Amino acid sequence: MIEFPKHFLWGSATSAYQVEGNNTNSDWWPWEKQTGKENSGAACRHYELYGQDFDLAKDLNHNTHRLSIEWARIEPLEGEFSDKELKHYVDVIFALKARNIEPMVTLHHFTNPIWFSQLGGWENSRAVGLFSRYCEFVVSVLAKHVHYWITINEPTIYSSHAYIFGTWPPQAKSLLKAKNVQDNQTWAHIKVYSLINKIYKEQNLPKPVIGIAHHISAVYSCKDSLRNRLAIFLRDQVYNYWILDNILRHKAMDFIGLNYYSRMLVDVKNWSLGSFLWGNCPDNHQPLKKNSLGWDIYPQGLLRVLLKLKKYNLPVIITENGICTNDDNQRWEFLYDHLKNVHLAIEQGVDVRGYLYWSLLDNFEWHNGYDPRFGLIDVNYTTFHRTVRESARKFAQVCKNGVLE
């Protein structure tokens, strides 16, 4: 029997664009159409059905739910803020609180308003100020009801997909642009961190808990060599630790939100910068089980990453961890093995405070569309009917008792 600490945060995560539907003012909306990708369309219709979805989360004993606010709904045109849409999110947060579920609110989860991307998005030096102004509008009203904030989801994944690999809008392929975008997002976080604290002070509210949700892969090499050692060091710095070091130099983080999915297996075959910075060894000589998108399943990597985070001396909340699969037994196996590793990390002194599974519902998996099924709950995209999966019920027992049998 494996016992987790009392007051552990248990639950799941979603993001607005992936579940709400009809986010017509966001940059992904025209991009999906231009590129002929699967369109997000009505997504899970969570914008209307959130009450029903939170009933299910409640039945599943979740005590925390991570959600995001869609900037483009709040500020559909530059400088024009929508009280009506903000009220919608107030209602959403009330719906969680009415069910005794703690909201954890993300202010930016990959998508931007169209007007913002037309100004050059996160490449523009005005981005920091524009993002802060939106955050001020939202946080001033939500402060009374929200204790946990995530400013930005996965800055390193955003900058690499949108500005290096060219898989997401605006599909740039430039290391310089990626660096600039990541710097701007880092500054935005630092600025919004103090902004949120200032708002809570002005409103005489207890200090909130603020972080980023940071994606970290466990980086390994398949054989020891100088090149591989160098690549591991570089990748760890560039993707995993620089941003945390930067933010912490400014003392602008109360917890580390960790999004962990998989490992990177490095085998550098030449001296090009690209092979040091990206690519997995193609040789498949350490074959592992994979999710339906082909990502290696590697629960031990979670332990390794958590142990590396120990040096920061901050609480860690696992803000995403999950699997897309059509085999629900595999989902439970994934959950079980990863939770076991979270517990090992706690035993070894890492201050882990919570675990949020990605995701509550099947949803729109960005450029991969609706095929990958990450949900604890199955969504039928024709009828929008929800079906709770068996793995969700097993996880519900863990959430209820804080014990992994």
Ligand code: FCB
């Ligand atoms: C993470 C994203 C999340 C989801 C999962 C599978 O990188 O934050 O929106 O797409 O991957």
